[in-house]
Amino acid sequence: MNDFVKDFPILADGRYVYFDNAATTQRPIQVLEAVDDFYKRENANPLRGLYEWSVKATEDYEAARETVASFIGAASAQEIVFTRNTTESLNLAAYSWGNTYLGPGDEIVVSVSEHHSNILPWQAAARRTGAKLVWLECAEDGSYPGSELAKIGPRTKVVAIAQVSNVLGQPKPIRHIADLAHKNGAVIVVDGAQSVPHMKVDVRELDADFFAFSGHKMLAPMGIGVLYAKKELLEKMPPFLTGGEMIEYVTREDATFAEVPHKFEAGTVNAAGAVGLAAAIRYLSNVGFDFIRSHEEKLTTLLMREMAHIPHVELYGSRDPAEHCGIVTFNIDGCHPHDVSSIMDTDRVCIRAGHHCAQPLMQYINAPMRATCRASLYFYNTEDEVYRFAESLGKVRGELGYGS
Amino acid sequence: MAMDLKQMYREIVNEHNLHPTHKHEMAGPTVVLRGVNPSCGDDINLQLKIEDGIITDGSFTGTGCAISQASADMMLDIIIGLPEAEAERLADLFMRMIKGEASPEEIEELDEAAALQDISHMPARVKCAQLGWRTVEEIIRRQ
Numbered sequence: 001m002n003d004f005v006k007d008f009p010i011l012a013d014g015r016y017v018y019f020d021n022a023a024t025t026q027r028p029i030q031v032l033e034a035v036d037d038f039y040k041r042e043n044a045n046p047l048r049g050l051y052e053w054s055v056k057a058t059e060d061y062e063a064a065r066e067t068v069a070s071f072i073g074a075a076s077a078q079e080i081v082f083t084r085n086t087t088e089s090l091n092l093a094a095y096s097w098g099n100t101y102l103g104p105g106d107e108i109v110v111s112v113s114e115h116h117s118n119i120l121p122w123q124a125a126a127r128r129t130g131a132k133l134v135w136l137e138c139a140e141d142g143s144y145p146g147s148e149l150a151k152i153g154p155r156t157k158v159v160a161i162a163q164v165s166n167v168l169g170q171p172k173p174i175r176h177i178a179d180l181a182h183k184n185g186a187v188i189v190v191d192g193a194q195s196v197p198h199m200k201v202d203v204r205e206l207d208a209d210f211f212a213f214s215g216h217k218m219l220a221p222m223g224i225g226v227l228y229a230k231k232e233l234l235e236k237m238p239p240f241l242t243g244g245e246m247i248e249y250v251t252r253e254d255a256t257f258a259e260v261p262h263k264f265e266a267g268t269v270n271a272a273g274a275v276g277l278a279a280a281i282r283y284l285s286n287v288g289f290d291f292i293r294s295h296e297e298k299l300t301t302l303l304m305r306e307m308a309h310i311p312h313v314e315l316y317g318s319r320d321p322a323e324h325c326g327i328v329t330f331n332i333d334g335c336h337p338h339d340v341s342s343i344m345d346t347d348r349v350c351i352r353a354g355h356h357c358a359q360p361l362m363q364y365i366n367a368p369m370r371a372t373c374r375a376s377l378y379f380y381n382t383e384d385e386v387y388r389f390a391e392s393l394g395k396v397r398g399e400l401g402y403g404s
Numbered sequence: 405m406a407m408d409l410k411q412m413y414r415e416i417v418n419e420h421n422l423h424p425t426h427k428h429e430m431a432g433p434t435v436v437l438r439g440v441n442p443s444c445g446d447d448i449n450l451q452l453k454i455e456d457g458i459i460t461d462g463s464f465t466g467t468g469c470a471i472s473q474a475s476a477d478m479m480l481d482i483i484i485g486l487p488e489a490e491a492e493r494l495a496d497l498f499m500r501m502i503k504g505e506a507s508p509e510e511i512e513e514l515d516e517a518a519a520l521q522d523i524s525h526m527p528a529r530v531k532c533a534q535l536g537w538r539t540v541e542e543i544i545r546r547q
Contacts, residue, residue, distance in 0.1 A: 336469035338444055339413075342529060346409050354444060369467050370445045399410050400470060401418025 004028075004287065004380040017349040017385045017392075022166055022194060022327050022376035024216045027280075031219055034279035038272040046271045047245050047262070057271050064274035065261075071281045072211065073202035074228055081227040081234070081261040082274055086193040087117040089212030089227035090160075092264060093189050094121035096237040097210070098158070104130030106157040109186075111136040111144065111172075112364045113165040116357040118191045122160050131157065137364065141318035142170030149180055156186040163195035163206075167356050167374065168317035169327030171195065178207040187233070193217055197378070198296065198325045200289045203228050215273060219280035224273030227264070234260040241266040292379045296326040299377050299386055303328055306390035312397055316365055316372065326377035329356075332393075335400050337373045343399045347392040351375050409522070413470065416519040420474035426484075427477060430463040435547075439539030441531045446472035450539045454547065457488050469532050471523070476536030478517045488544045495541045502530055 005011050007028035011018060018026060038060065044053035046061045062077070069077040083089045098121075102108070108122045108131050126133055134156070136148045142165055152159055159181040164171050174190055181188040187209035195201060197218035203211045208228070215224040229237075239246060239257055243266040248256040257263045284292070300321040307313050312333040317324060332340055337353035344351055352374040355362045362370040375389060397403055433451035440447050446468030453461040462480045466473070479498075483491040498514060500506040504524035511518045523533045 338469040338529070338532065339471065342409060342526070343413070369469075399413055401413070401422050 002380055002382045005382070007283075008380055011380060015348055017381075017388050019375040019377060019381065019385070019389060020350050020352045021197075021378040021381075022217070022374065023352055024222065025197065025219050025378055026380070027219055027221065027276075028283055030283050031221070031276050031279045035221055035272045035276040038275045043272075045268055047269070061269065061271040061274050064271075064278035067278040067281050068226055071285070072196070072226075072228060073204050075204065076231065078260050079228055079231050079234065081229070081264040082269060083212075083225040083227050084223050084270070085214045085216070085225035086115075086191060086212045087225075089210075089225050090117050090189065090191060091121045092227055092240040093210045093212070093229070094125045094160075096240045096264075097187070097233065098122070098125035098131075099128060100237060102126075102129035102131040102157055105155065106131040107134045107153070107155040108132070109134045109136060109152055109156050109159040109161075109181075111138065111161050113138050113142060113168055113170075113358065113361045114160065114162055115166050115191060115193070116359070117193075118160050118162060118189070119360065122158075135360075136161075138168075138170075140365075141323065142168030143318075144172065144177075149177060152177070152180045152184055152186065154184055156181065156184050158187050158189060160189045160191070162191035162193070163201070164192075164198070164325045164327075165358075165361075166194050166327065167329050167358050167361055167372070169194075169324035169329070170318055171199070171323070171325060174206045174208065178209075182207065194325060194327070197284075198289075198292060209233060215277040215280065219283055220277040221273045224270050224277050226277075231260060234264070239263050239266065243267050245269075287379055295379050296377055297322050299381055299383065300324050300326055300328060302383060303375065303377070303386050303389070306386060307393065310390065310394045312402075313393070316367075327374065328376070329372045329374045331368060331372050332397055334402060335397060336369055337371045339400055340373050340393075340396050343396050344389075344392045347388070349389050349392045351389075409526070412519060412522060416478075416516060417470050417474040420477040421470035424473065424477040426463045426480040427465060427473070428463050429465060430461060433461075433463075435543055437539055437543050437546075439535050439542070441468070441472070441535055444469065444532065446532055446535050448472070448476050448535060448539065450476070450536065450543065452540070452543060454488065459483050459486055459488060459491055464536065468535070469529075471520070471529055472532040472535045475517065475520060475533045476539075478515075478520075479536040479540065482515060482517060483540060488547060491540060492544045495537045495544075498537045499534060499541075502533055 008026045042056040044057045046057040065077045065080045068080050178188045189210040190208045192213040196213040211228040216222040246258050246266040314331050316329040341353035430451050434454050436451045438449050448464050448466035450464045464476050520533050
């Protein structure tokens with residue numbers, strides 16, 4: 001048993017083994033109550049009203065921004081733009097920065113292990129501006145050799161790359177890649193959706209120009225995400241969405257815009273979500289990333305060892321459990337991932353199956369039927385759950401008519 | 405009578421997936437159509453021989469989950485030998501069964517394929533079960 005499980009109402013009865021944390025995590029009572037409290041005690045539209053509730057809502061929303069800034073080591077809260085999720089954050093960067101700074105002949109460097117969220121916005125930016133995509137190909141373990149990183153060159157304007165792949169789990173040396181980008185006059189846009197929940201991230205140590213992540217993969221509500229960007233970049237970029245509460249002055253023909261980050265937060269914001277994210281950050285800080293990493297590594301080691309005993313199971317990515325950030329992707333010979341997940345669901349074991357929004361990677365690793373199964377862990381998972389997962393997995397091939 | 409999912413695989417899906425009767429290339433099809441579920445990668449190539457409005461032979465090739473492949477095989481068991489209009493009627497019936505909208509008497513007409521009726525409780529797998537039937541409907545509509 002794990003001390004944290006009792007904080008998670010959906011997990012508390014122990015009926016389900018939830019191993020789809022890379023898709024979204026569960027929420028502890030502390031986060032649920034923070035959101036509930038916001039609506040019960042101080043709900044009003046932040047940044048607008050001149051009465052006590054609205055002032056309090058504004059204070060809490062901006063306090064959440066401060067909490068996020070210090071959590072990821074930003075120089076100031078003005079560098080934190082609240083969005084809906086990582087996808088919106090990356091679209092904001094690709095649109096607003098891309099439209100301003102990309103042109104014909106410029107190169108956008110993306111990696112083959114990116115999530116579609118860090119591919120499609122750049123494909124669209126390339127179409128709009130005449131820039132072209134340059135692909136980095138990974139080794140079998142998910143790492144990127146120097147010969148691939150050497151594709152970052154004088155024509156590179158932006159490097160769009162995930163700190164941790166949502167399929168292979170391999171962490172990338174972001175500081176090294178950022179240095180290569182900067183040496184060539186390019187910016188680096190980091191997808192941190194799978195790293196921020198699992199490791200201490202300091203955007204200034206990484207020297208990231210843009211850094212995107214989602215609240216819902218780190219205990220916070222769905223619908224709140226973050227785009228960090230260096231202030232001098234944000235100040236030069238035009239707004240992404242326009243409308244309410246992002247302006248300075250508006251006339252019939254024109255408008256001037258509010259200061260960053262409000263320039264990028266048009267319309268009524270998700271203040272309760274931001275409050276929930278701040279509560280999630282406090283919870284995670286209490287757990288501590290040392291514990292999170294060591295616990296996940298211990299469970300991943302056990303998981304990979306148990307899976308190695310099951311015939312016909314093929315694992316993808318590094319053989320070193322420490323290189324997985326809790327993400328273990330696999331296939332069972334002859335079994336379609338969707339059948340595997342459906343069968344395991346009847347044992348109340350929740351895993352992801354499909355292309356994981358990473359179809360170029362599915363093609364590149366030559367996954368049969370262009371799909372895989374994925375088990376992804378978090379700090380509240382237990383050894384007992386790993387054994388239940390392995391027991392269920394071990395029976396799948398038989399349930400699908402093989403071997404017996 | 406609701407069947408649990410493992411039972412459905414054991415009793416019907418596995419046999420048609422692992423030992424299909426109709427999964428092969430055929431000689432002299434009069435019509436060939438590819439059916440795809442882009443989100444899950446189910447991909448079949450359905451081949452039919454239609455002569456004077458009768459489906460006289462059929463086969464399929466392809467890849468995909470067990471439910472998609474087994475459902476296509478069962479479908480061919482049913483429709484080979486039928487007039488196009490009858491196959492189209494059964495396709496419509498199958499679609500309604502999968503949506504939970506067909507009566508028990510109607511479902512009996514679908515023979516073995518009736519075993520897939522509980523897919524209606526699994527929204528994520530509905531498209532898999534429908535792929536073969538959707539493709540044959542498309543073929544008949546285009547005739």
